[in-house]
Amino acid sequence: xxxxxxxxxxxxxxLIVGARFRDDLTNLCWLGVTTVTILAIGMxxxxxxxxxxxxxxxxxxxxxxxxxxxxxxxxxxxxxxNWVSVNAGLGxxxxxxxxxxxxxxxxxxxxxxxxxxxxxxxxxxxYLLIVVGMGYTRQSVALGLLLWALVFLEEKxxxxxxxxxxxxxxxxxxxxxxxxxxxxxxxxx
Numbered sequence: 700x701x702x703x704x705x706x707x708x709x710x711x712x713x714l715i716v717g718a719r720f721r722d723d724l725t726n727l728c729w730l731g732v733t734t735v736t737i738l739a740i741g742m743x744x745x746x747x748x749x750x751x752x753x754x755x756x757x758x759x760x761x762x763x764x765x766x767x768x769x770x771x772x773x774x775x776x777x778x779x780x781n782w783v784s785v786n787a788g789l790g791x792x793x794x795x796x797x798x799x800x801x802x803x804x805x806x807x808x809x810x811x812x813x814x815x816x817x818x819x820x821x822x823x824x825x826y827l828l829i830v831v832g833m834g835y836t837r838q839s840v841a842l843g844l845l846l847w848a849l850v851f852l853e854e855k856x857x858x859x860x861x862x863x864x865x866x867x868x869x870x871x872x873x874x875x876x877x878x879x880x881x882x883x884x885x886x887x888x
Contacts, residue, residue, distance in 0.1 A: 702739050707824050709735060714817035729807060732820070737803045740832045740839075741796030747834035757794065760785045776869035777837050798836045798870075803828075805843030812850045841871040848877075852884045860884060 709732045747753075760768050760781035772778040777798075784793030806827065810819040832839045844867035851859040860881060867874040 802843030
């Protein structure tokens with residue numbers, strides 16, 4: 700339970716005193732909060748509603764060849780990540796850490812593009828970080844890449860938006876529902 704309080708108190712403290720930081724100190728603070736969050740999500744064990752499902756993905760990766768894990772699965776990047784993690788001896792922690800890094804990095808990039816970044820992070824913490832990040836690994840990666848893609852869309856970098864959506868779809872197809880947003884990037888305003 701302490702971990703969840705830390706995940707909420709860190710951005711709250713940064714929101715309260717963050718306006719007084721210099722830019723280099725602010726960047727260090729973002730790096731620290733991002734790293735703590737990645738570790739909290741990535742090092743969890745038997746936490747999340749789909750834990751057994753994800754552990755089954757890992758067991759399949761131990762029994763199959765790379766081609767079978769990547770080509771014949773619904774989520775090829777997640778299958779590849781499982782296969783690499785198993786063969787590198789990292790197990791479920793390797794998978795969870797990489798997925799957490801992708802998710803949290805996407806969220807951090809999105810938050811930093813908002814008018815009040817720490818408030819955005821604080822609001823995202825209870826549901827996005829704790830529930831989605833710790834409960835739905837594949838979906839969280841797709842969501843993190845979507846958030847990152849939205850920053851590119853706002854900057855009118857359409858191809859980067861499309862690329863991140865496509866990569867996100869290799870973790871969970873649901874992110875493809877957001878692909879029509881590309882039309883917003885094609886407009887003038």
